[in-house]
Amino acid sequence: MSQRITVLVEHLEGQPTDVTFELLGLARRIAKTNGAAVEALLFGETVRHLAQTLPADRVVMVEHPLLRYLAPEATAITLTTLLRTDPPWLVLIPNTSLGMDVAAWVAATLDWPLIAYCEALEQHDGQLVATAQLFGGKILADVKLEDRPTVISALAGTFATDALPPAPPGTIEHRDPPAELAALRTRSVVLERPEAADVDxxxxxxxxxxxxxxxxxxxxxxxxxxxxxxxxxxxxxxxxxxxxxxxxxxxxxxxxxxxxxxxxxxxxxxxxxxxxxxxxxxxxxxxxxxxxxxxxxxxxxxxxxxxxxxxxxxxxxxxxx
Ligand SMILES: Cc1cc2nc3c(=O)[nH]c(=O)nc-3n(C[C@H](O)[C@H](O)[C@H](O)COP(=O)(O)OP(=O)(O)OC[C@H]3O[C@@H](n4cnc5c(N)ncnc54)[C@H](O)[C@@H]3O)c2cc1C
CATH class of the missing domain: 3.40.50.1220 (TPP-binding domain)
Known part of the structure; x- marks a missing residue:
């Protein structure tokens, strides 16, 4: 296990989502106190253009048509393959409709702990403590992280993005898609938008x-x-x-x-x-x-x-x- 914090980049319509920047900001704040490196994992059909926008020490890209729309099964398989080969310390995944599926899949497959619905991640007396919502937020649980790879699915809108100035990516690396993508049982066919909202x-x-x-x-x-x-x-x-x-x-x-x-x-x-x-x-x-x-x-x-x-x-x- 290396002292690395890995963030799964979620993107939609050619832009990383806001929660991605929240998680990269969170990773950078933790990394600053622990001397860890921040890695962004960027999957999709064609995502090269997004790599430059990500404030991480390293961006690892995997491109494949089946990763279009970040289809959950394809994303989970690709993520699991990369994490198994080189386990980081923390894996931060947006707790969105995509991330909820992926985080649970990855944690179960690798037999790593999962802290879902995380709304805070802070140092207390030199120990990293995650606060997770249980029962739809009726109970908040403080969870001390052990010294082993841990998956955290973090709620959108709860972490600041602007605590540190944005930094350009360090290195950008390209990896081959895993062979298992050929045997997918599900694939995304079309992205359907909800009705246009009258106001946001x-x-x-x-x-x-x-x-x-x-x-x-x-x-x-x-x-x-x-x-x-x-x-x-x-x-x-x-x-x-x-x-x-x-x-x-x-x-x-x-x-x-x-x-x-x-x-x-x-x-x-x-x-x-x-x-x-x-x-x-x-x-x-x-x-x-x-x-x-x-x-x-x-x-x-x-x-x-x-x-x-x-x-x-x-x-x-x-x-x-
Ligand atoms: C999985 C799940 C997801 C959910 N997601 C959401 C969600 O996204 N958003 C959401 O809102 N709910 C959600 N709910 C529902 C939620 O549990 C509540 O049922 C809902 O929020 C209650 O709405 P309410 O406060 O309008 O109604 P009520 O709980 O019925 O409250 C009405 C309130 O109005 C007050 N009141 C009545 N008349 C007056 C008056 N004349 N003047 C002043 N006060 C008055 C009453 O005292 C009462 O407190 C979800 C539930 C589940 C199980």
């Missing part, structure tokens, strides 16, 4: 989010007026999206989108762990709920125990009047 709530600076407390689709108009008056976009908890009141692109949470706005104004949202997972990192959270015990208040900077309709109308009067 992940980029919004201010969000007014409504939950089941809004009671009916007709009442959304009031929330929309509040959002407009605040210069915010409207988002929602999952039940409203499941009911078809708002498109999936407006859903905040575990199975929706993770947001980090300057203001998150929650109206009638209870604050289930699956919802909190998507918004707890907002800079300022204001929650309105008529139940003083609603869990949303545990993450709110300001909480208003009141009827949301009364608050919304009073706010509109103040903002528009």
């Amino acid at each position: 709530i992940t980029r919004a600076e201010k969000i007014v989010a409504v939950g089941r407390g809004i009671e009916s689709k007709d009442n959304l108009e009031l929330a929309e007026q509040v959002a407009e008056a605040l210069g915010a976009v409207l988002a929602a908890s999952r039940p409203l999206v499941d009911a078809g009141w708002l498109p999936r692109s407006r859903q905040v949470g575990k199975s929706g989108l993770k947001v980090k706005p300057k203001l998150y104004f929650a109206l009638g949202i209870s604050g289930a762990p699956e919802h909190l997972e998507g918004m707890k990192d907002a800079e300022l959270i204001i929650a309105v709920n008529k139940d003083p015990k609603a869990p949303i208040f545990s993450v709110a900077d300001y909480g208003v125990v009141a009827d949301l309709f009364e608050v919304a109308e009073a706010l509109l009067e103040r903002l528009e009047g």
Whole structure:
């Protein structure tokens, strides 16, 4: 095992994803204190052009048509082959729909430990400790890393990318694809995009989010007026999206989108762990709920125990009047 931290590069539409840069930043911060080297593994059909953009000491590329769209089986087989030959200390994989499959596959195949849903990785008294979410974030487990190769699938949006200035890659190496790719049981045929989103709530600076407390689709108009008056976009908890009141692109949470706005104004949202997972990192959270015990208040900077309709109308009067 070498003192190397390996990051699996995830990319889409010709660009590394944001979480890739988060993981490279994380790897570089750990490497700085441990003297480890940072390696980026870049797989795909044609990915040469991406290698230059990756801040790592070494970029290892494998190109093959079957690695198009980073198909999970092909990616997992290629990754396992490289890691088996030269095991690193840590393998960081984005905990995305792609990475979840790949991380579990690699850990099981190589019989290495897997820390999934990792939201923090820090040194404590000279020991590296990972914090992992269990049961959809209801429990946080601190896991001390042993001195052996370990796979970590890390949640997107939880690690900073800008702690160190970007650095160009050191060496770029090319490896042959593994022979096992010829015997794949699955392959990606086409990349289908979801319907175009009307607004991108992940980029919004201010969000007014409504939950089941809004009671009916007709009442959304009031929330929309509040959002407009605040210069915010409207988002929602999952039940409203499941009911078809708002498109999936407006859903905040575990199975929706993770947001980090300057203001998150929650109206009638209870604050289930699956919802909190998507918004707890907002800079300022204001929650309105008529139940003083609603869990949303545990993450709110300001909480208003009141009827949301009364608050919304009073706010509109103040903002528009
Ligand atoms: C695998 C999985 C994934 C999930 N993913 C997501 C996800 O991505 N996003 C998500 O949001 N949920 C998700 N959920 C669902 C989640 O568990 C909750 O069921 C959901 O978040 C609850 O939504 P809510 O807060 O709007 O509704 P409720 O829990 O019903 O809460 C409504 C709240 O409104 C308050 N209220 C009612 N009337 C008023 C009023 N007049 N004024 C003020 N307050 C009022 C109530 O006190 C209550 O707290 C997921 C669940 C699972 C199992």
